[in-house]
Amino acid sequence: MIDTLWDWPPPVLDPAGPYSGKVTTLAWSLFGLGAFVTLVVIVALWIAIKGPGRWKAELGGERAIWLGGVAFPGIVLTALLVWGLTLTASLTEPIRGDEMRIRVTGEMWWFRVQYLDSSGAVVMEDANEIHIPVGQPVVLELESADVIHSFWVPHLSGKKDMIPGRRTFLRIEADRTGEFGGVCAEYCGRQHALMGFVAVAHEDGDFRDWYAQRTAGLARLGSGITMQNEPPTAATSRGSPRSAEERPIARPDAIPGEVSGRELFMQSGCAACHRVAGTEANGLAGPDLTHVGSRRTLGAGILPNNRGTLIGWIGDSQSLKPGNRMPSYDMLNADELEAIAIWLEQQK
Amino acid sequence: MTAMALVGAPLVACKDPVETRREPASGAENRGLAAIERAGCGSCHEIPGLDWPSGRLGPSLEGFDDVGLIAGQLPNRPDILAAFVRDAPAVKEGSSMPSMPVSEDEAADIAAYLYGLDHD
Numbered sequence: 001m002i003d004t005l006w007d008w009p010p011p012v013l014d015p016a017g018p019y020s021g022k023v024t025t026l027a028w029s030l031f032g033l034g035a036f037v038t039l040v041v042i043v044a045l046w047i048a049i050k051g052p053g054r055w056k057a058e059l060g061g062e063r064a065i066w067l068g069g070v071a072f073p074g075i076v077l078t079a080l081l082v083w084g085l086t087l088t089a090s091l092t093e094p095i096r097g098d099e100m101r102i103r104v105t106g107e108m109w110w111f112r113v114q115y116l117d118s119s120g121a122v123v124m125e126d127a128n129e130i131h132i133p134v135g136q137p138v139v140l141e142l143e144s145a146d147v148i149h150s151f152w153v154p155h156l157s158g159k160k161d162m163i164p165g166r167r168t169f170l171r172i173e174a175d176r177t178g179e180f181g182g183v184c185a186e187y188c189g190r191q192h193a194l195m196g197f198v199a200v201a202h203e204d205g206d207f208r209d210w211y212a213q214r215t216a217g218l219a220r221l222g223s224g225i226t227m228q229n230e231p232p233t234a235a236t237s238r239g240s241p242r243s244a245e246e247r248p249i250a251r252p253d254a255i256p257g258e259v260s261g262r263e264l265f266m267q268s269g270c271a272a273c274h275r276v277a278g279t280e281a282n283g284l285a286g287p288d289l290t291h292v293g294s295r296r297t298l299g300a301g302i303l304p305n306n307r308g309t310l311i312g313w314i315g316d317s318q319s320l321k322p323g324n325r326m327p328s329y330d331m332l333n334a335d336e337l338e339a340i341a342i343w344l345e346q347q348k
Numbered sequence: 349m350t351a352m353a354l355v356g357a358p359l360v361a362c363k364d365p366v367e368t369r370r371e372p373a374s375g376a377e378n379r380g381l382a383a384i385e386r387a388g389c390g391s392c393h394e395i396p397g398l399d400w401p402s403g404r405l406g407p408s409l410e411g412f413d414d415v416g417l418i419a420g421q422l423p424n425r426p427d428i429l430a431a432f433v434r435d436a437p438a439v440k441e442g443s444s445m446p447s448m449p450v451s452e453d454e455a456a457d458i459a460a461y462l463y464g465l466d467h468d
Contacts, residue, residue: 298388302401303388303391303401304386304387304388306387306388306448306449307446307447307448308387308388308389308392308445308446308448309388309391311391311392311405311446312388312391312392312401312403312405312406313391315405316391316392316403316404316405319402319403319404320391320401320402320403330405333444335444337405338444341446
């Protein structure tokens with residue numbers, strides 16, 4: 001199952017990659033330094049209360065105040081700041097040439113995920129799930145569609161604000177496979193606490209298979225994504241998000257429930273906000289549902305994804321996540337909800 | 349899953365979560381509650397002991413031991429309840445509850461948990 005902050009040790013102390021490893025180093029250093037300062041304060045307190053008179057006088061003297069009150073914190077905090085900033089500088093470097101890029105946009109309250117080619121064009125869109133290969137740094141371009149959010153997968157990197165009108169960068173890298181929980185780490189409104197996602201780290205070969213499968217039929221371009229050992233070429237940088245519509249994906253039909261589920265999805269207005277590549281559903285306001293059937297979670301990392309939770313979410317999303325932008329479709333009856341859920345399950 | 353929703357709480361020393369209304373009595377009931385959380389039953393049902401989610405699409409499952417018939421039709425027996433939890437359409441034709449991804453053992457544990465829910 002997905003590793004979350006509830007697990008012990010907490011992910012900040014259990015890094016799954018080099019970038020979070022730096023954060024862990026910094027965290028332990030701060031714990032250590034904090035313990036040392038606490039010890040010094042306790043000793044000083046003991047001297048002030050019970051110590052010999054000569055020590056008390058020394059502690060109350062001007063020299064002790066200058067040394068302990070000004071010089072020590074000034075030097076230590078300055079050194080810590082410089083060291084901390086140097087240590088974590090590599091986390092937020094912008095793109096260096098041919099690295100893999102993923103754009104993540106914070107929305108109230110979910111994460112839009114776009115896989116980019118080397119020219120920065122969108123090749124494939126997903127939501128609330130970020131797939132990366134093990135042992136390779138991935139540059140995230142962080143944006144926000146509304147208010148300030150913050151992107152945080154504690155197992156993989158530090159946290160970085162997602163600011164409207166501004167693009168920030170964060171590097172993540174996993175050195176082991178796994179499913180790592182991520183959250184919005186900046187209060188962004190009513191359902192901030194229910195704004196999560198999953199970062200999935202695959203073995204390199206598995207990731208390539210996954211990516212090839214996802215992009216097959218999506219566009220006419222080559223690999224579309226730039227691997228470290230495959231420098232970008234003109235052929236890989238032709239993609240654009242809209243090119244997906246030009247060649248629809250072959251969607252399974254003649255499956256029981258498929259026709260009515262698909263029709264209901266279109267008729268009920270779902271298509272106004274959601275996109276399903278290869279169909280007329282082309283809305284951009286909500287998460288892209290082209291691959292919703294293969295997602296691990298629903299509702300931005302909050303519910304397991306199965307037919308029951310799909311029905312519950314479609315029919316009653318407002319009681320599960322009050323204030324989210326999807327209305328509860330409680331005018332649909334149970335059969336209609338199930339038909340839509342069955343069709344969405346097939347979108348993989 | 350609830351854990352994901354509440355991540356962050358331990359690091360910033362928030363108050364303890366609101367006490368759940370009910371502590372499962374036995375091991376089976378404990379496993380049942382965990383299976384309920386894992387499968388996401390709360391996305392349609394209000395279930396005592398589960399603070400979130402608490403969907404209103406299906407009936408509340410409070411006081412299940414006092415319920416006369418499962419889904420208004422089936423005898424309220426543990427084995428039938430377990431079968432219904434796992435694959436409702438197979439047990440009751442036309443059920444609006446879909447089959448859920450739980451094993452037979454998990455379904456039995458969930459039934460044990462639901463039977464432990466009374467009005468008191």
